[in-house]
Every structure is written in structure tokens, then in C-alpha cells.
Amino acid sequence: xxxxxxxxxxxxxxxxxxxxxxxxxxxxxxxxxxxxxxxxxxxxxxxxxxxxxxxxxxxxxxxxxxxxxxxxxxxxxxxxxxxxxxxxxxxxxxxxxxxxxxxxxxxxxxxxxxxxxxxxxxxxxxxxxxxxxxxxxxxxxxxxxxxxxxxxxxxxxxxxxxxxxxxxxxxxxxxxxxxxxxxxxxxxxxxxxxxxxxxxxxxxxxxxxxxxxxxxxxxxxxxxxxxxxxxxxxxxxxxxxxxxx
Amino acid sequence: xxxxxxxxxxxxxxxxxxxxxxxxxxxxxxxxxxxxxxxxxxxxxxxxxxxxxxxxxxxxxxxxxxxxxxxxxxxxxxxxxxxxxxxxxxxxxxxxxxxxxxxxxxxxxxxxxxxxxxxxxxxxxxxxxxxxxxxxxxxxxxxxxxxxxxxxxxxxxxxxxxxxxxxxxxxxxxxxxxxxxxxxxxxxxxxxxxxxxxxxxxxxxxxxxxxxxxxxxxxxxxxxxxxxxxxxxxxxxxxxxxxxx
DNA sequence: CGCAAATTTGAACGTAGTCAACAAGTGTGG
DNA sequence: CCACACTTGTTGACTACGTTCAAATTTGCG
Numbered sequence: 001x002x003x004x005x006x007x008x009x010x011x012x013x014x015x016x017x018x019x020x021x022x023x024x025x026x027x028x029x030x031x032x033x034x035x036x037x038x039x040x041x042x043x044x045x046x047x048x049x050x051x052x053x054x055x056x057x058x059x060x061x062x063x064x065x066x067x068x069x070x071x072x073x074x075x076x077x078x079x080x081x082x083x084x085x086x087x088x089x090x091x092x093x094x095x096x097x098x099x100x101x102x103x104x105x106x107x108x109x110x111x112x113x114x115x116x117x118x119x120x121x122x123x124x125x126x127x128x129x130x131x132x133x134x135x136x137x138x139x140x141x142x143x144x145x146x147x148x149x150x151x152x153x154x155x156x157x158x159x160x161x162x163x164x165x166x167x168x169x170x171x172x173x174x175x176x177x178x179x180x181x182x183x184x185x186x187x188x189x190x191x192x193x194x195x196x197x198x199x200x201x202x203x204x205x206x207x208x209x210x211x212x213x214x215x216x217x218x219x220x221x222x223x224x225x226x227x228x229x230x231x232x233x234x235x236x237x238x239x240x241x242x243x244x245x
Numbered sequence: 246x247x248x249x250x251x252x253x254x255x256x257x258x259x260x261x262x263x264x265x266x267x268x269x270x271x272x273x274x275x276x277x278x279x280x281x282x283x284x285x286x287x288x289x290x291x292x293x294x295x296x297x298x299x300x301x302x303x304x305x306x307x308x309x310x311x312x313x314x315x316x317x318x319x320x321x322x323x324x325x326x327x328x329x330x331x332x333x334x335x336x337x338x339x340x341x342x343x344x345x346x347x348x349x350x351x352x353x354x355x356x357x358x359x360x361x362x363x364x365x366x367x368x369x370x371x372x373x374x375x376x377x378x379x380x381x382x383x384x385x386x387x388x389x390x391x392x393x394x395x396x397x398x399x400x401x402x403x404x405x406x407x408x409x410x411x412x413x414x415x416x417x418x419x420x421x422x423x424x425x426x427x428x429x430x431x432x433x434x435x436x437x438x439x440x441x442x443x444x445x446x447x448x449x450x451x452x453x454x455x456x457x458x459x460x461x462x463x464x465x466x467x468x469x470x471x472x473x474x475x476x477x478x479x480x481x482x483x484x485x486x487x488x489x490x
Numbered sequence: 491c492g493c494a495a496a497t498t499t500g501a502a503c504g505t506a507g508t509c510a511a512c513a514a515g516t517g518t519g520g
Numbered sequence: 521c522c523a524c525a526c527t528t529g530t531t532g533a534c535t536a537c538g539t540t541c542a543a544a545t546t547t548g549c550g
Contacts, residue, residue: 064472065472072382089481092379092476109486119364122360123356133378140317143385145314188388235332236332237331239293240357241358
């Protein structure tokens with residue numbers, strides 16, 4: 001169950017009918033490659049295009065006036081980018097590729113037509129937006145009220161869970177794919193302090209690292225340290241109207 | 246243009262047809278009063294009801310295991326509460342009344358039917374969700390990368406703008422309606438430090454306070470200090486399909 | 491192999507938190 | 521109408537978590 005498109009993601013929430021699947025696939029006709037560190041769109045850009053990530057890892061961030069960066073979200077295959085364009089002329093955020101990626105772009109009007117012709121899909125898209133909203137509020141609470149070590153632990157767990165959502169084979173060991181500076185920009189810390197927190201987690205035998213690989217040695221303890229809730233499981237969208245057969 | 250229901254809020258984004266307005270009003274048949282400090286629903290509650298705030302001010306928060314609180318969002322008339330119930334059995338957050346309030350509850354299935362019968366309204370609801378998502382990312386960036394004074398300034402500006410969205414008459418002077426502890430729980434600070442930041446803003450002649458009233462004395466300077474963007478203006482939802490007449 | 495990026499560590503500093511005491515409101519019951 | 525309790529606001533002294541700055545080391549690319 002490797003996720004390679006938006007239909008796969010949506011298909012994990014509801015059983016798609018053939019026409020629904022076709023309509024979702026229609027969003028992904030224009031394929032585009034973005035090189036590592038390539039920018040898909042920049043803050044204030046007025047392109048109203050939306051994107052589905054198909055392969056690779058991207059991130060969503062803002063730059064503040066003092067030059068510091070806040071990473072808002074990591075984007076995995078099946079995620080949508082550019083949703084800010086649904087309400088603002090200028091994008092509220094920048095989206096950049098962290099690895100070589102493949103994305104599919106489509107006009108926002110296409111989403112309007114999709115929702116008109118397949119209202120149930122509109123509902124699922126709203127549900128997906130809610131999942132992301134709750135994930136954001138979890139991070140807001142972490143930045144507002146949790147100490148550095150806890151935030152870093154939560155990020156590690158979250159990344160692992162999201163990789164695992166793409167590939168069940170991933171267990172306690174995985175390649176994080178983030179620099180310590182990026183971890184810092186996601187958790188509101190400096191790279192230096194992230195380094196110290198990783199070292200502490202390692203000293204406490206909660207994790208270990210070798211080369212790029214990260215091992216979660218004691219996941220229950222890590223979860224406790226992080227105060228972490230997995231928001232990608234136990235989804236319930238039974239309120240959606242039945243499929244039109 | 247006082248907002249008293251969800252149709253008013255949605256009506257600011259698109260021109261509603263009569264059937265659309267009726268369908269939105271149908272969500273607000275069951276009126277319910279909640280006293281100040283009353284809890285509408287609690288974290289982990291499994292009621293799958295959604296609510297529209299009609300009168301008063303509510304807040305959305307989580308309690309962390311150390312007893313600290315993070316306020317996620319303030320809810321004004323026209324806002325929706327309980328959207329976490331669209332994807333999770335147990336609510337991810339608590340919603341409490343900060344003043345005496347009037348809300349309207351409806352089953353989440355009703356939202357599914359609304360989106361099925363009025364796809365364009367589904368699109369607007371998604372757009373509203375995006376506005377809230379971006380407002381959340383702004384706060385995430387503030388908590389992650391901005392100093393205390395800036396976060397407090399941003400909160401003051403944001404509250405004023407949201408009050409003004411309800412009532413155009415509100416200018417540089419308004420009643421904030423928050424304790425310093427609540428400001429702290431929203432901005433990730435302690436009440437003590439909020440007090441010092443307010444004093445500093447006052448000493449710098451950016452604001453002044455008397456009794457419950459707050460005056461924004463130098464709004465441009467305050468905006469600069471806060472690095473604040475108003476996300477409730479310049480909305481563009483022209484991608485929505487045309488109304489079905 | 492050579493260079494730039496990323497990681498690691500130490501030391502000094504500063505923003506925000508903690509603890510404590512007091513003042514000013516606010517509301518309630520006697 | 522006042523007394524008392526409780527919440528909220530205010531200020532000071534001290535603490536601590538995380539930042540800053542700097543330098544050395546490792547890693548991984550081209």
C-alpha cells in the first residue's frame with residue numbers, strides 16, 4: 001500500500017467508486033518534477049495552482065522578517081500543496097522540495113468542479129483538511145507549552161508515522177531525511193539546541209543514530225516524553241453521505 | 246453587518262441563493278445557551294455534534310499532561326465548533342464559553358447532506374477551513390519564532406480585527422475580554438510575562454489601558470512589532486463554481 | 491580527494507519562567 | 521450595605537531553558 005497519488009490517500013478513508021477515482025485522477029494529468037531544494041511556489045506568489053505530491057518529500061514554510069524560518073508542515077506523497085491559494089491571491093507560504101520530487105499541478109477551478117460533480121469527495125477533502133488542522137493544533141500546543149526535548153521527540157515520532165503510512169514495512173528504524181537545522185525550524189528551536197536534545201534522547205536510550213538512520217529504541221517512553229498522539233489513525237468519516245452508485 | 250449566524254459569515258464570501266441560505270439556516274434550528282465558563286464539549290468526548298456560535302465568545306483549548314493549557318482558537322459568532330468530530334471519534338479539543346453564549350448544534354451527518362445538496366456551500370466551507378488553517382500557521386510561526394512582546398501584540402491586533410469583523414463600528418478602542426492568563430495560554434507565555442509585555446507596550450505608547458478597555462494608540466507600529474497579517478481580509482474564492490439558479 | 495554542508499561541543503548570555511507578596515477588583519451572602 | 525473571599529493584576533528577585541557565538545570535527549558530495 002504505497003501511496004502514489006491523491007486517490008490512494010482518499011481511498012484509505014472511503015471506498016471510492018470508479019467515477020470518483022477517475023475524477024481524482026483527472027487532477028493529476030500534468031506531471032512535473034522538482035529538484036531537491038527547488039521551490040514549487042513562493043510566499044506571495046499569485047499562481048493559483050494546486051498540487052498533489054506524488055513522490056518525494058516537500059516542506060511548507062514561512063520566512064519571518066528577521067530571516068528566521070518556520071516550517072509549517074512536511075508534505076508526503078498524497079498530500080496537497082497550495083491550498084492557501086483557495087482563499088488568498090498571494091500564497092501565504094512557500095513550498096520547497098526536500099528531495100527530488102514529482103508533483104501534479106491543477107487549477108483551483110478544477111477542485112471546484114470536482115466538488116460540484118462529486119460532493120462526497122468534497123466531504124473527504126474537508127475531512128483531510130480537518131486532519132491537517134488537528135495536526136497543526138498539536139504542534140501549536142507543543143510550541144506553546146512543551147520543552148525542547150519533547151518537541152523533538154514528537155517530531156521524530158510523527159515523521160516515522162508518516163513514513164509508515166506510506167510504507168507499512170517501516171518499523172523502529174528509518175531515515176529521517178532532515179538536517180538538524182530543519183528539525184529546529186519545524187520545532188521552533190536552534191540547530192544547536194536540537195543537537196543537544198538528540199544527544200540527550202540518545203543518552204537516555206530512547207533513540208540511537210548511525211549515519212542517516214534513526215532507531216526508535218523505546219517507543220513507549222518516547223511517546224510519553226513527547227506527549228504524542230498519532231492523528232493519522234482512528235479516522236472516522238462515517239458521516240459522509242453514501243456513494244452514488 | 247452584525248454576524249449572527251453561519252449564513253451571514255458565508256454570505257460575506259459568496260452571494261447566497263435563497264435555497265442555499267435556507268439550507269444553512271437549517272443547521273441552526275436547535276438553539277442552546279451556554280453560561281460563561283460552561284463547557285460545550287470536552288477533549289475525548291464522543292459526541293459527534295457540530296455547533297455554530299451565534300452570540301458570545303468561546304475558546305478552543307487542550308490541556309497538557311502537566312496541567313498547562315494551550316488555547317488553540319477563539320470562536321466568534323459565525324464560527325463553527327466541533328469540526329474535529331468530522332474525523333475523530335473523541336474530540337481533540339475542549340470548547341468553553343468565555344462569556345454567556347448562544348450556539349446551535351447539529352449532527353455531522355447534516356453537514357454531509359448539506360454538501361451533497363449544495364456542493365458550492367461545501368466549497369465555501371472548505372475555504373473557511375483554509376482561512377482558519379492559515380490563521381493557525383501564522384500563530385505557529387509566532388510561537389516558534391517570535392519573542393513574547395510580538396506575540397502579545399499580534400493577539401491584540403487579531404482580537405480587534407475579529408471584533409471589527411462582527412461590528413464595523415469598532416475602531417482603535419475595544420474591550421479585549423481576556424484575562425492575562427488567557428492571553429498567556431493563547432500565546433504560550435505565563436500570565437506574569439504577559440503582564441510585563443503589556444506594560445512594555447504601554448510604556449512605548451503602542452497601547453493604553455483603562456479598566457477593561459484597550460486602546461491601540463499606534464497601530465502601524467503595533468503591526469510592525471507583531472509582524473501581523475490580517476487573514477480575514479482580501480479573501481478570494483472566485484474559483485468556486487457558479488451558483489445553480 | 492577536496493570542499494562545503496552538517497554536526498558537535500563549550501562558554502557566556504538573555505528571554506521568559508518561577509516564586510512570592512501585595513494590590514485592586516468583583517461578586518456573594520449576611 | 522458591608523465584609524469577606526476569590527479572582528485578576530502588578531512588581532521584584534531569582535532561576536533556568538534555550539540562544540548566541542565560536543571553533544573543531546565529521547560527513548557526504550562533486
